Amino acid sequence: MNRRTRVLTGMALVAATAAALTGCSGDSSGESDNTLTLWHYEGADSAMGKAWDEAIKVFEEETGATVDFEEKGFEQIRSTASQVLNSNEAPDILEYAKGNGTAGLLASQGLLTDISDAVDEYGWDDKLAPSLQTTARYDDEGVMGDGPWYGVPNYGxxxxxxxxxxxxxxxxxxxxxxxxxxxxxxxxxxxxxxxxxxxxxxxxxxxxxxxxxxxxxxxxxxxxxxxxxxxxxxxxxxxxxxxxxxxxxxxxxxxxxxxxxxxxxxxxxxxxxxxxxxxxxxxxxxxxxxxxxxxxxxxxxxxxxxxxxxxxSAGNMWVVPASAKNPELAYKFIDITMRPEIQAILGNNGGLPVAANIDDITDAKSKVLIDQFNTINERDGLAFxxxxxxxxxxxxxxxxxxxxxxxxxxxxxxxxxxxxxxxxxxxxxxx
CATH class of the missing domain: 3.40.190.10 (Periplasmic binding protein-like II)
Incomplete structure (x- = not known):
C-alpha cells in the first residue's frame, strides 16, 4: 500500500477531475516539439521532489529542451489516469503508482508505452535489483513480475x-x-x-x-x-x-x-x-x-x-504514456534521475535511492534507513x-x-x- 489510496472511483468524479487536469501538456496536434511535459506528485521539500528538481535543471542544461512541469495531486493522477492518458492531453512522462490495479491496469489497456528497448539501451535493468524490477514489468493481463517493462522505479x-x-x-x-x-x-x-x-x-x-x-x-x-x-x-x-x-x-x-x-x-x-x-x-x-x-x-x-x-517494493515509477509526444526526451529524463549524483540527493534527504553510490550518502540518519532497506532487500524480504x-x-x-x-x-x-x-x-x- 503505497502511502496514498489506489482505488477506482465513479465515472462522474473521473470526468470532473479530468477536466481540471486538461491544458497542461502543450498543443493537441500530436506533433512533438522540444518541450518535455512532466507530472509528478512529490512535494517540493520531499526527498524525491528535491532530486527531481535538480534532474530537471540538468536535463534542460544538457538537452536544450524545456520542461513543462506541473505538480499534481496523487488523487488527481490516480482518478483520471485512464481518461487523460487516452487523450491528447497526456504528458510525456509522469510518476505513477505501481501494482496490478494501477500501472498493470493501464498497461493492459494499452495506455502505457512498452519501454523495454529503452531499458536495454540505457542499462536501467543493471541498476535495479531483481526484486525491484518486479513492479516495473507486466504481462498482457497486467500482472506484475513478468513481461515488458512499462516503467522505471528510481527509489524504494x-x-x-x-x-x-x-x-x-x-x-x-x-x-x-x-x-x-x-x-x-x-x-x-x-x-x-x-x-x-x-x-x-x-x-x-x-x-x-x-x-x-x-x-x-x-x-x-x-x-x-x-x-x-x-x-x-x-x-x-x-x-x-x-x-x-x-x-x-x-x-x-x-x-x-x-x-x-x-x-x-x-x-x-x-x-x-x-x-x-x-x-x-x-x-x-x-x-x-x-x-x-x-x-x-x-x-x-x-x-x-x-x-x-x-x-x-520499488517506489512509484516513471511511466511514458502511449500517446506521449516526446518519448525520447522522456527516456533522457529518466536516465538523468538514475544518475548517482541525483540518487544521492534523494538519499541524503530521507529517501531510498536504488542506484546511488553509498559513499555519496553523507547524512547519518539517512544511512540508517538505507542500510535497513538494503538488508531487507538482500534477503528478498519485500512483499509488496x-x-x-x-x-x-x-x-x-x-x-x-x-x-x-x-x-x-x-x-x-x-x-x-x-x-x-x-x-x-x-x-x-x-x-
Missing part, C-alpha cells in the same frame, strides 16, 4: 517500525527482537496508561499492520499466491486469521485506540510526531518528515520483529502491499478493519467479505 520504499526512544527509555523498554517482546512492550505502555500504537483505519496504516501480521506467518509462496494469483488464497487460513484476530485483540487490550476507526494517516502520523504515541508502523516515506518535524524527542527505527517478510491485488481493495480493506474495530464484524465475517471481493476480481480477471 518499505514499512518499518518508528519508535520514540525517550518514551521507551522512560518505561525501561529495549528494542524488541521477537514478536513476544514486541507484545510485551505494547503491554508495558498500556499498563502505564499510554496507547502505544499510532493507528488509523479510515486510511492506512492499519491495513499495513494487518498485512505485516499476516506476513509474519507467511512465506514467499504465500505472497506470490496473494499478489500474483499463482494459486487460490485461503482467506480463513492461518496467516490472515492470525492477522485479523491480532488486530481485534490489540484493540480490546488497548494497544490500538478504538478512535482509529475514524482517523486518517495524517492523524496517526501527527500522534507520533507530537509524542503522543511511542510506536508508528508505517512507510519510509515518513522518514524525511520525521527528521525535520520531530524536535522534542529522540526517535529511531527497527524492523518489525519476528518476520522475514516486510511490506515494501495488501491492496495491490485488486483496484478496489484499499477501500474494502479499510472498511472491514473499521468494522472489526467497531465490533460490527468478527474475524470470520471480515475475512469472508474480503475473500469474496478478492476472489470475484481474480475470477473475472482470469476469464
Amino acid at each position: 520504499e518499505y514499512v518499518t517500525v518508528y519508535y520514540n526512544k525517550d518514551m521507551f527509555a522512560a518505561q525501561g523498554i529495549t528494542v524488541p527482537t521477537t514478536a513476544d517482546e514486541f507484545e510485551a512492550a505494547l503491554q508495558t505502555f498500556t499498563d502505564a496508561g499510554i496507547t502505544p500504537l499510532a493507528e488509523a483505519a479510515q486510511e492506512y496504516p492499519l491495513g499495513q499492520l494487518w498485512y505485516q501480521l499476516a506476513l509474519s506467518q507467511a512465506d514467499r509462496d504465500w505472497v506470490n499466491d496473494y499478489q500474483l494469483y499463482d494459486n487460490p488464497v485461503d482467506w480463513q487460513g492461518e496467516a490472515l486469521t492470525n492477522a485479523t484476530d491480532t488486530v481485534k485483540d490489540w484493540v480490546d487490550k488497548g494497544y490500538i485506540s478504538q478512535d482509529a476507526s475514524g482517523l486518517k494517516a495524517e492523524d496517526a502520523g501527527l500522534e507520533f510526531i507530537n509524542g503522543e504515541a511511542p510506536i508508528f508502523v508505517s512507510g519510509s516515506w515518513w522518514y524525511g518528515r520525521f527528521t525535520s518535524d520531530i524536535t522534542t524527542f529522540d526517535w529511531d527505527i527497527f524492523e518489525y520483529p519476528g518476520s522475514e517478510l516486510n511490506l515494501g 502491499y495488501p491492496d495491490w491485488p485488486t483496484p478496489t481493495f484499499y477501500d474494502e480493506l479499510n472498511g472491514e478493519l473499521q468494522n472489526l474495530i467497531n465490533g460490527s464484524s468478527d474475524t470470520s465475517a471480515v475475512l469472508t467479505t474480503l475473500g469474496e471481493d478478492y476472489d470475484s476480481y481474480v475470477e473475472d480477471f482470469r476469464k
Whole structure:
C-alpha cells in the first residue's frame, strides 16, 4: 500500500477531475516539439521532489529542451489516469503508482508505452535489483513480475517500525527482537496508561499492520499466491486469521485506540510526531518528515520483529504514456534521475535511492534507513502491499478493519467479505 489510496472511483468524479487536469501538456496536434511535459506528485521539500528538481535543471542544461512541469495531486493522477492518458492531453512522462490495479491496469489497456528497448539501451535493468524490477514489468493481463517493462522505479520504499526512544527509555523498554517482546512492550505502555500504537483505519496504516501480521506467518509462496494469483488464497487460513484476530485483540487490550476507526494517516502520523504515541508502523516515506518535524524527542527505527517478510517494493515509477509526444526526451529524463549524483540527493534527504553510490550518502540518519532497506532487500524480504491485488481493495480493506474495530464484524465475517471481493476480481480477471 503505497502511502496514498489506489482505488477506482465513479465515472462522474473521473470526468470532473479530468477536466481540471486538461491544458497542461502543450498543443493537441500530436506533433512533438522540444518541450518535455512532466507530472509528478512529490512535494517540493520531499526527498524525491528535491532530486527531481535538480534532474530537471540538468536535463534542460544538457538537452536544450524545456520542461513543462506541473505538480499534481496523487488523487488527481490516480482518478483520471485512464481518461487523460487516452487523450491528447497526456504528458510525456509522469510518476505513477505501481501494482496490478494501477500501472498493470493501464498497461493492459494499452495506455502505457512498452519501454523495454529503452531499458536495454540505457542499462536501467543493471541498476535495479531483481526484486525491484518486479513492479516495473507486466504481462498482457497486467500482472506484475513478468513481461515488458512499462516503467522505471528510481527509489524504494518499505514499512518499518518508528519508535520514540525517550518514551521507551522512560518505561525501561529495549528494542524488541521477537514478536513476544514486541507484545510485551505494547503491554508495558498500556499498563502505564499510554496507547502505544499510532493507528488509523479510515486510511492506512492499519491495513499495513494487518498485512505485516499476516506476513509474519507467511512465506514467499504465500505472497506470490496473494499478489500474483499463482494459486487460490485461503482467506480463513492461518496467516490472515492470525492477522485479523491480532488486530481485534490489540484493540480490546488497548494497544490500538478504538478512535482509529475514524482517523486518517495524517492523524496517526501527527500522534507520533507530537509524542503522543511511542510506536508508528508505517512507510519510509515518513522518514524525511520525521527528521525535520520531530524536535522534542529522540526517535529511531527497527524492523518489525519476528518476520522475514516486510511490506515494501520499488517506489512509484516513471511511466511514458502511449500517446506521449516526446518519448525520447522522456527516456533522457529518466536516465538523468538514475544518475548517482541525483540518487544521492534523494538519499541524503530521507529517501531510498536504488542506484546511488553509498559513499555519496553523507547524512547519518539517512544511512540508517538505507542500510535497513538494503538488508531487507538482500534477503528478498519485500512483499509488496495488501491492496495491490485488486483496484478496489484499499477501500474494502479499510472498511472491514473499521468494522472489526467497531465490533460490527468478527474475524470470520471480515475475512469472508474480503475473500469474496478478492476472489470475484481474480475470477473475472482470469476469464
